[in-house]
Amino acid sequence: MDAASVLPALAAVPPGVLTGTAAATVVELADPLDPQTVLTRLRAAAASPGPLVVCLAGQLHLDRRQQLPHLALARTTPATLRYTALPWHWLAGELGMRRPGTTTVVADLAADPEVWQRLAAVPGLLHLGPGTPLHARVVPAPRRGEPTTPEYLRARAELWRSGARLSPAAAHAEAAARAVTVAPRPEPVFLTPTPAPAPATTDPAPPVPPTRTAAPPAPPIRTASVAVPVSVPRPPRASVTGSAPAVGVPRRPAPVPAIPPAYAPAPPPAPAPAGAPPVDPHPAILAAARAGRHGEAAAVAAAWEHDALRRHGPRSAEAVHWTEVRADLARLAGEPARSCELWLAAAEARLGMLQRADDPDVEGAVDRAHHQWEHIEDPVRARALGPTLVDLRRRVPGRRPGALAALTRRMG
Template sequence: MSAVGTAVLLAAAPAGRGRAMDAASVLPALAAVPPGILTGTAAATVVELADPLDPQTVLTRLRAAAASPGPLVVCLAGQLHLDRRQRLPHLALARTTPATLRYTALPWHWLAGELGVRPPGTTTVVADLAADPEVWQCLAAAPGLLHLGPGPLLHARVVPAPRRGEPATPEYLRARAELWRSGVRLSPEAAHAEAAARAVAVAPVPEPVFLTPTPAPPPARAGAAAPAPPTRTPSTPRPSRVPVAGSAPAAARVPRPAPVPAIPPAYAPATPPAPAPAAAAGAAAPVDPHPAILAAAMAGRHGEAAAVAAAWEHDALRRHGPRSVEAVHWTEVRADLARLAGEPARSCELWLAAAEARLGMLQRADDPDVEGAVDRAHHQWEHIEDPARARALGPTLVDLRRRVPGRRPGALAALTRRMT
């Protein structure tokens, strides 16, 4: 046993008729497990989220847990629904309805973005999920739909959401809790197999999917290859390919920056950050990661693209520090990936961070890279549909607009009018 660990117990499902998984029923069993047993450490902190209401609150708690240096275990019970506009899975929360999914549920790729940057071997996610028919179909066609990035280990059971009657029960996660409490020490793979067998025996459901991933190595050692998707057993028939909805933004109400590709070279600095060097002289040069990331995003695999980009950003931070061209480059890549995923608030937040970082690197306010970052943050801010999120990001944007007015007059005045 080593440093202090963190365990997050997250059980979430809509209230009323929309509840397809009795998620909270497993919390007493999980809470009865000593925290140190959950994380494999001498001491551990437990964060319990029972039927949370707001995705931003969940994101904040997950982000804080992910920032801890010790081992992290996330126990997750809930139900998945598909955002029909972007074809992205979301974890439903207490107030989620089909009409409000994009604003009241937690996007799965937010989870991937927070956990995917942690060092390999430090993060485990144990999940028991019910999937609505659209997510179920997508999972059959693309087992990597729930990929969390190169570092985390995901062991999960996914069952089809019942169409009517009693909601599903998290028997797989309950079995994992029983194994933890029993004191039997099993490898993660063995514990997953045992819990899966017990869940099938207690609550047989038609063709459950059990996800058992193989972690990918960190990008510095693996070049740009995208992480291997999880395996799924048993196999189910693969339906026809699911079309991916377009992600072109609506017309802006402020001067719009010139169109740019989703991935560099448009955002690349004068000297683009090079991929990690080969391990030995004469070894093959690492592959540029940008094409693989862009291909994943354009295919609708936004969570996978965001997780790989975040892992490269984490590596740039480790190698070069936060005030480096390499690190800000990857922040800008992630910002545009958020735009492609239809997340203007997240995109705005990242563009603001990129602009602040460039100013912190003593780049001039009229530098095209600085102006471009602020212009794009402003443009994405105009597309935020949640008033609370727009108000939260507005003051930072106003402050940046005062320092970086840009090349088109009236942007600051338009922003202040909109804020009032």
Template sequence: MDAAAVLPGFAAVPPGVLTGTPVATVVELADPLDPQTVLTRLRSAAAAPGPLALFLAGQLQMDRRQHLPHLALARSTPTTLRYTGLPWHWLAAELAVRRAGTTTVVADLVADAELWERLGAAQGLLSLGPGIRLYGRVAPAPRRSGAPVTPEYLRHFATAWRTGARPPLALLHAEAAGAGGSGEAVFLTQEVTYGPSQSSSQPVQVLGEVAAVVPASVPASVPAPAPAHVPAPVPEPQPEHGRAVAVAAPVDVRPLAPAAQEPKASEPDPHPAILAAARAGRHGEAVAVAVAWEQVALRRYGARSPEAVHWMEVRADLARLAEEPVRSCELWIAVARARLGLSQGPQDPEVEGAVDRAHHQWERIEDPARARELGNALVALRRRVPGRRAGALAALQRRMA
């Protein structure tokens, strides 16, 4: 995919047009190298209260070991994809925290052979979860080396906006899908709906539909208890400003379960179903459900609550099960800091356990740069929380050296 070919067209579009707001901030990542850098940018954008528009141009590849989709970055190869690409379920997890109906993703992608083969048989394979509006084109990667695929689908959007036209995104999508030059491709639509899904006459393959919209997406198959006497969440103000992120890069996707209403007190514990999904290899689904419950805890109890920290621990362990030591270590460090912020002492078993788990995951990190970065944070934490294993800090410092 010649991803950068579409950037000049988007640069000529007023930022507010990208988000449909009077004012917008645009962050452009062209040929990004590090998945953590991309993740940080996405997390920052996702935290903004206004509308978020994410434009993706690049290449989807399947991780050979776990068969999970990744967005290949500038240094990605088939053998290094797990460490150099952005897992698609990371993207789904970051967007899951946003208020339903405020996020739009427009993607122009090529897929490697394995992903392309699965794409035709698996409905919902590229779903980003409830509450996210998705339009896109996925084309097969060229079978032989030669001219890359050009992002004509995204270019159609940019060209229309540059002329001053402001048609609905669904219409732009239909026009781009019907335009010539697309070749062999699958076109994606995932609409945010508030009732039964309506059939579409567009020449597209519908890969995901949302039957209900709630602030946090909780699959119907994974219910959970809700404590009694919980105050209702405060309604969020209507945004006036928007944020747009353009990611151009040279991705392995699991379907997310459908949305359901917020859990009730009589519903069972969600943890067994989350664990079962992770052990079955449905890591994206497991993470999305955990993120959804974390958002429920954040709304009910606040960011500094033990309930919210617990779900951060769940996500840290899910990263371990997905064999993502960088992500797991990062989250366990955050858990330890959060528990210390809750006035739990350095010798509290929960604090010690979080630091020990962060240390264990750190030892499995193969990327020297990320190991050094997280190692510095871990050393500072170990000095405060030495743990019950004698010499843990000294061993950490030796390995850092």
């Protein structure tokens, strides 16, 4: 995917046209190298309460271990995918926290053969949450040396520049028609959101799969870079597994006994329709995670976290609960760095709520962050999270001696 080729067309669109406001800020990431950098910029943009438009151009690859799509960055290779590409469910997690109706994602993507096959089997693979519509063209990635161009995104830019006031559905249809005319091969799949179903009475509403056309077979592929033109503070536990496994503080260089799990009651679920019993989303989220649908589980949990933030505020037990659910989901997905980051956020949030440093919930969050940090294989990510963890360990030493000393020795 020649992602950078669409940047001039997007740059010519007045930012206010993208958001429908008098003024707007544009953040452009051309050929970004580090997924954490992309995540940081995305999180900063998502923190704004106003309208947000995210335009993506690049190539999708499948993490074979987790069966999750990742957006390739400038240095992504098949061997380094898990460490150099942006997990698609990170997008869902960050954007799912925003108020419904304020976010639009427009994407032009090339999918490697494995992602292409997964799209045919799992229509909701690229779902970003019930409040985040995705309008996208997905094509099978071309043969090496035959890059495809983001014609759909280019057509959207032309429509924005023309001043045409089209509904999102009409703009998607018009851009899709132009893209097919300009680049009829390979056959694309166009994704567009469908209306959300009525609220369930016993289980939370599942993610809504986008509508799509038939998927042709995919040719062999290459790895591509990605451009992310245009477009929280993580607000402030509970394990979605019901009984969290015992987690240990570092056992290097000195062995430290395992820390028993801490427990917290689940917060009250969002109100159900009149006359219906309350909805408990935890069983469905856990079932999705155990079935390997980690992106789906993360997106649903992020949506519930957003609802808790809206109803109760960032300094609330309900919001902290869902941050910790997301942290445990990241653990189940085999993402220790992401899990560590979320547990750190939960611990900071609890301290911000004036909970004591020796409170079992605070100690449990820091212990779990420490445990996940020990499992981070990428030394760059471990070093990036280390100072925050050290600072928390000094404030929350925990009940097992040697945790801070072991951490500082390893950091040293």
